[in-house]
Amino acid sequence: MSGHNENTSVDTHEHLPSYGKNVMIWLVLVALTALTVTVASINLGDYTFFFAMLIASIKAMLVINIFMHIKYDDLLMKGILVACGFIFMIIFVIYSFDLFNTYTG
Amino acid sequence: MGTTTVDAHGHSNNHAGHGYGDNDQLYVHFHRDDYGSKFGMWLFLFTEVLLFGGLFVLYYGYRIAYPQDYHNAAMELNIVMGAVNTLVLLTSSLTMVLSIVALRRENIKTSLLYLAITFGFGATFCVNKYFEWSAKIHHGIYPGSLELQETRPAGEVVFFGLYYLMTGLHTFHVIVGMVVMVFCYIFIKTGTINSNKYIVLENAGLYWHLVDLIWIFLFPLFYLLH
Amino acid sequence: MSISTTTNNNYTNFFQVKTKHKGLLAWLLTTDHKRIGIMYLVSILTFFLVGLTFAFLMRLEMLTPGPTIVDAQTYNSFFTLHGMIMVFLFIIPGIPAVFGNIFIPLQIGAEDVAFPRLNLLSYHLYLIGAFLALYSLIFQTHIDTGWTFYVPYSLRTGTDVTLTLLAAFILGFSSILTGLNFVTTCHRMRVKGMKMFEMPLFTWALYSTAWIQVVATPIIGITIVLVLLERTFKFGIFDPTLGGDPVLYQHLFWIYSHPAVYIMAIPAFGIISDVVATFSRKSVFGYKVMAYSTLAIAVIGYMVWAHHMFTSGMSDTARTVFSFLTFFVAIPTGVKVFNWVATLWRGTIVLSSPMLMALSAIFLFSIGGLTGLHLGAISTDIHLHDTYFVIAHFHYVIIGGILSMFIAGMHYWFPKIFGKMHNEKVAKVGVVLYFIGANVLYFPMFIMGYMGMPRRYFDYLPEYQIYHQISTVGSWILITAILLMFINLLIGIIKGKPAGPNPWGAKTLEWTMPSPPPLLNFIETPVPSHDPYDYHGHDERNFKNGKFIKNEENDIINQENS
Numbered sequence: 001m002s003g004h005n006e007n008t009s010v011d012t013h014e015h016l017p018s019y020g021k022n023v024m025i026w027l028v029l030v031a032l033t034a035l036t037v038t039v040a041s042i043n044l045g046d047y048t049f050f051f052a053m054l055i056a057s058i059k060a061m062l063v064i065n066i067f068m069h070i071k072y073d074d075l076l077m078k079g080i081l082v083a084c085g086f087i088f089m090i091i092f093v094i095y096s097f098d099l100f101n102t103y104t105g
Numbered sequence: 106m107g108t109t110t111v112d113a114h115g116h117s118n119n120h121a122g123h124g125y126g127d128n129d130q131l132y133v134h135f136h137r138d139d140y141g142s143k144f145g146m147w148l149f150l151f152t153e154v155l156l157f158g159g160l161f162v163l164y165y166g167y168r169i170a171y172p173q174d175y176h177n178a179a180m181e182l183n184i185v186m187g188a189v190n191t192l193v194l195l196t197s198s199l200t201m202v203l204s205i206v207a208l209r210r211e212n213i214k215t216s217l218l219y220l221a222i223t224f225g226f227g228a229t230f231c232v233n234k235y236f237e238w239s240a241k242i243h244h245g246i247y248p249g250s251l252e253l254q255e256t257r258p259a260g261e262v263v264f265f266g267l268y269y270l271m272t273g274l275h276t277f278h279v280i281v282g283m284v285v286m287v288f289c290y291i292f293i294k295t296g297t298i299n300s301n302k303y304i305v306l307e308n309a310g311l312y313w314h315l316v317d318l319i320w321i322f323l324f325p326l327f328y329l330l331h
Numbered sequence: 332m333s334i335s336t337t338t339n340n341n342y343t344n345f346f347q348v349k350t351k352h353k354g355l356l357a358w359l360l361t362t363d364h365k366r367i368g369i370m371y372l373v374s375i376l377t378f379f380l381v382g383l384t385f386a387f388l389m390r391l392e393m394l395t396p397g398p399t400i401v402d403a404q405t406y407n408s409f410f411t412l413h414g415m416i417m418v419f420l421f422i423i424p425g426i427p428a429v430f431g432n433i434f435i436p437l438q439i440g441a442e443d444v445a446f447p448r449l450n451l452l453s454y455h456l457y458l459i460g461a462f463l464a465l466y467s468l469i470f471q472t473h474i475d476t477g478w479t480f481y482v483p484y485s486l487r488t489g490t491d492v493t494l495t496l497l498a499a500f501i502l503g504f505s506s507i508l509t510g511l512n513f514v515t516t517c518h519r520m521r522v523k524g525m526k527m528f529e530m531p532l533f534t535w536a537l538y539s540t541a542w543i544q545v546v547a548t549p550i551i552g553i554t555i556v557l558v559l560l561e562r563t564f565k566f567g568i569f570d571p572t573l574g575g576d577p578v579l580y581q582h583l584f585w586i587y588s589h590p591a592v593y594i595m596a597i598p599a600f601g602i603i604s605d606v607v608a609t610f611s612r613k614s615v616f617g618y619k620v621m622a623y624s625t626l627a628i629a630v631i632g633y634m635v636w637a638h639h640m641f642t643s644g645m646s647d648t649a650r651t652v653f654s655f656l657t658f659f660v661a662i663p664t665g666v667k668v669f670n671w672v673a674t675l676w677r678g679t680i681v682l683s684s685p686m687l688m689a690l691s692a693i694f695l696f697s698i699g700g701l702t703g704l705h706l707g708a709i710s711t712d713i714h715l716h717d718t719y720f721v722i723a724h725f726h727y728v729i730i731g732g733i734l735s736m737f738i739a740g741m742h743y744w745f746p747k748i749f750g751k752m753h754n755e756k757v758a759k760v761g762v763v764l765y766f767i768g769a770n771v772l773y774f775p776m777f778i779m780g781y782m783g784m785p786r787r788y789f790d791y792l793p794e795y796q797i798y799h800q801i802s803t804v805g806s807w808i809l810i811t812a813i814l815l816m817f818i819n820l821l822i823g824i825i826k827g828k829p830a831g832p833n834p835w836g837a838k839t840l841e842w843t844m845p846s847p848p849p850l851l852n853f854i855e856t857p858v859p860s861h862d863p864y865d866y867h868g869h870d871e872r873n874f875k876n877g878k879f880i881k882n883e884e885n886d887i888i889n890q891e892n893s
Binding site: 017018019022023025026029030033036037040048049052053055056059060063064067068069076077080081084088091092095099100103 | 143144147148151154155158161162165166169170184188191192195196198199201202203205206209307310311314315317318321322324325326328329330331
């Protein structure tokens with residue numbers, strides 16, 4: 001992610017966030033919302049779901065990293081976040097083995 | 106660090122405090138660990154994500170079972186309403202962050218203002234949701250309604266069931282977040298939360314961003330995929 | 332609570348500390364992790380005895396075919412009560428809430444858990460959930476869904492499952508808060524100088540368990556809420572008449588409830604590790620591997636839930652995948668069993684009651700674990716699913732492995748908590764009886780399960796009677812053993828001899844303080860060693876009959892030897 005990993009202690013104080021950067025991120029998020037609504041009105045067939053989720057994931061990454069400050073947190077915080085995301089994905093992936101074969105096979 | 110707290114490690118050297126005289130009280134102090142609080146908050150957020158995760162799993166399962174019904178049902182939801190609510194929540198997330206930034210720069214008034222604005226956006230979201238739901242209910246689309254059970258295919262019943270459950274649970278979280286904000290507002294006023302000790306506000310912020318985060322996924326899943 | 336122990340006048344232990352509140356409130360409103368642990372112990376054991384009573388009645392009913400003491404409907408509510416109480420009120424919170432609360436901070440050299448007030452809240456939630464569950468189970472109409480609450484039956488049943496479900500939800504919330512607290516405690520509260528991989532394995536086990544509690548329990552929470560709402564509002568999420576799919580309920584249910592099996596088992600493994608190391612006077616064989624295997628069980632255990640559903644109508648691909656993944660759990664579990672045995676090798680084995688219990692647990696748990704593989708293989712599972720074989724399998728795991736380690740933990744840490752010694756001889760008799768009872772009770776179930784006796788049936792064909800009778804006799808032996816050990820411990824609290832700080836010669840940090848522990852645990856900041864089970868320089872001759880005796884004669888012998 002970035003070079004902020006040296007903050008391994010209690011310290012979130014060193015990074016004093018600015019107003020400007022957050023407003024920028026907000027603008028990007030609004031733009032992405034507009035994009036996803038526009039894309040939804042075009043018929044992309046099977047890709048509609050994919051694009052909607054892709055854009056939602058990008059927005060989610062921005063919120064988690066900047067608004068929720070994870071970018072400036074230490075490795076432990078990032079680690080548990082990744083681990084939980086991984087667990088969450090695992091449920092969906094192995095659960096798909098049943099779904100796809102039961103309903104479409 | 107703040108002046109009102111006792112340092113975690115400082116304590117262990119202070120064994121005079123362990124004198125166990127008559128005035129001993131069970132729990133002398135709570136040590137302060139901002140990082141620990143934040144860590145705990147993140148763990149709590151994971152549990153929230155997984156709480157919704159169960160519903161996402163169901164959404165996903167039934168989406169594969171009833172693709173066509175999902176498609177048709179999604180057409181009936183109002184994109185404009187959904188998009189407006191998305192913008193409202195995104196903006197409220199921003200004002201929440203700005204409230205923390207202001208507090209850390211010791212602009213108490215600005216911080217309170219931003220917090221109030223965030224609260225307002227939360228309320229706007231709920232009002233929007235109220236109108237959206239009432240429109241649906243007016244059309245006879247609500248769980249257990251005759252319209253759904255007798256004229257709609259199974260997939261649409263499930264879609265609207267999930268729609269009410271997921272947006273309902275989400276709105277419940279919005280309301281909880283707003284209640285938390287009221288407490289934060291009071292604590293900032295009384296100085297319990299200040300520029301040195303802002304972990305409570307930060308955790309409230311994390312919670313609020315999570316609410317936003319879940320909506321970021323709910324919006325396309327229910328309103329856009331048709 | 333009239334337990335008062337006076338062992339040492341130099342300090343005030345946590346039982347004696349004067350508090351703001353008096354009487355019972357001094358306990359109910361405390362944030363001291365040790366007092367909360369004791370409260371959990373008392374409540375959990377009470378509920379355990381209730382669950383045990385229902386087990387006893389069920390076995391009695393099965394003594395003869397047809398109605399023996401109760402009718403079929405009552406039998407249905409008996410197994411629901413037994414399952415619900417034992418799973419949600421006893422075995423899931425069991426070891427983490429009792430021993431985790433008391434000993435995690437002690438083992439890592441902390442004053443308390445990371446969030447003491449949250450800890451108290453979690454106990455209160457447990458208590459509320461438990462009373463709600465007991466009330467709904469016993470005083471409402473007889474619940475007959477089994478502890479699994481499978482839809483669509485739980486949606487249709489005329490019995491009032493709403494309160495029971497609500498109770499399960501609240502208990503789940505309590506479990507989440509405990510887990511959250513323990514994960515944070517292990518990361519943030521370790522004494523200076525102790526690294527993650529220098530924590531005792533019991534703490535490691537609870538750390539992994541806490542993770543499962545955090546990431547699995549919310550799923551059951553939402554599932555329960557969905558069933559509740561579905562019963563009232565007909566959302567159509569699970570109800571097949573409205574378009575729902577009951578198999579998805581089973582998925583969600585087992586996404587939690589399979590990892591819940593590891594919430595029960597992993598802490599028990601932790602106790603085995605500590606006990607085996609202590610009474611072999613040797614460091615645990617492969618410490619790091621043990622820690623990693625604990626984590627591995629937690630992670631892999633999260634991915635195998637659907638092996639409970641092989642006969643529920645899943646696709647073949649899914650069954651193959653889940654069967655395959657299930658076998659993987661056996662690898663870290665096997666590593667653990669081998670490492671315990673390897674720890675014994677060339678150790679100075681002391682056959683105290685906790686050690687005997689641990690050895691019996693390793694044996695019984697291995698039977699339970701290995702028969703689990705039969706159930707994890709699809710082809711055999713089709714034959715064995717929902718028979719007494721399954722009952723025998725998980726009771727070997729739970730009674731043979733987990734309950735016995737809970738009891739071993741009670742004996743092992745009894746001197747630390749209460750500062751008194753129990754009667755070791757009686758305890759050992761209890762262990763032997765327990766071992767015999769568990770085998771007589773559950774082994775016939777393997778046989779009749781294999782022959783086709785279905786579980787949860789009130790009646791049976793005459794050819795199964797002999798097995799049922801042996802099994803019922805076994806239940807009497809087992810209950811005698813359990814009561815014997817409990818009464819022995821109770822007598823120990825009242826009449827036991829003072830134990831001193833470290834009667835077992837253990838090395839982990841909780842034994843460095845006087846027993847019972849003082850209010851804020853450590854009188855002097857402990858200095859952790861790099862190996863939590865460091866037995867270098869340990870001289871067994873200093874320990875005799877559970878007492879630390881150091882005299883000059885020994886010292887001379889030591890010098891001569893060195």
